[in-house]
Amino acid sequence: xxxxxxxxxxxxxxxxxxxxxxxxxxxxxxxxxxxxxxxxxxxxxxxxxxxxxxxxxxxxxxxxxxxxxxxxxxxxxxxxxxxxxxxxxxxxxxxxxxxxxxxxxxxxxx
Numbered sequence: 001x002x003x004x005x006x007x008x009x010x011x012x013x014x015x016x017x018x019x020x021x022x023x024x025x026x027x028x029x030x031x032x033x034x035x036x037x038x039x040x041x042x043x044x045x046x047x048x049x050x051x052x053x054x055x056x057x058x059x060x061x062x063x064x065x066x067x068x069x070x071x072x073x074x075x076x077x078x079x080x081x082x083x084x085x086x087x088x089x090x091x092x093x094x095x096x097x098x099x100x101x102x103x104x105x106x107x108x109x110x
Contacts, residue, residue: 044094064091
């Protein structure tokens with residue numbers, strides 16, 4: 001009796017595709033939201049280490065939190081949710097530290 005053999009992906013892109021699309025169907029919108037959230041979260045987290053970049057960290061953190069929340073709402077697989085939570089956490093930390101260092105409009109308005 002023959003059985004299906006699962007092919008192991010050999011490239012990082014193939015591995016990421018296997019994790020995000022674990023149900024075998026493509027999810028272009030959901031995967032785009034994952035990528036946007038992770039990039040914005042990383043930008044907010046890294047820029048929050050510098051006090052003078054509070055505008056960048058707070059706005060990118062806010063955008064990352066909003067995109068991550070929408071991504072969680074429409075996500076289809078566990079892999080998407082996993083990366084969304086990581087991106088959301090990094091974006092939230094960047095948002096909070098950016099607000100603590102001067103806020104969304106610190107020095108521009110008022």
